[in-house]
Amino acid sequence: MSNRDPSSHAAAGITVPAIADAALTVIRAAGVDGLTMRVVADRLQVRAPSLYHHVRNKSELLDLVARNAFDQFAADTTAYGQLRTVDEWIELTRSGSLELRAFYAEHPGLAGLIQSKITPDRDRGEGSRAELVRAQIEALVRIGVPEPDARHIFEITARWSLAAVVAADDVFADGLDLFLYGVRARLNALIS
Incomplete structure (x- = not known):
């Protein structure tokens, strides 16, 4: 003993x-x-x-x-595994972005920390963030988006959400809808 x-x-x-x-x-x-x-x-x-x-x-x-x-964030990475259309990806990304904004609001400074730690190919690392990134990119590839484009669109979407997290609730939601309208158009063009 x-x-x-x-x-x-x-x-x-x-x-x-x-x-x-x-x-x-x-x-x-x-x-x-x-x-x-x-x-x-x-x-x-x-x-x-x-x-x-x-x-x-x-x-x-x-x-x-x-x-x-993101171990404490209730992101449903399995939901991304079930997506089959651009509209489904947009809707899940929209609802996830709104939940993520609330999560960041509960953790002052966390969005800035995450932004400062962004690295290329972060989906290939360990931890819950990598799992969530991987799920989102894999969903885009599965619906027909070439992998380099899927990575680029994910990166832009993630960075926009992080940058906009400080906006008021209604401004964030309206900005997110406008942003995702453009993302939807880009995705549809890529898989057409």
């Missing part, structure tokens, strides 16, 4: 998903600016050094949050 310090990461049962969840809880309460290793450790009821076994510093913590933020 080992005499481990109960605040050690193994004894406390700290996992990477638990750290990500705790960080998102902190962001919901205090915004990205209020996120620190110490505050996350307090949330997990451990000492801050216990976190360093999984995340070396705040920069890695922010990367972890960006990769796993």
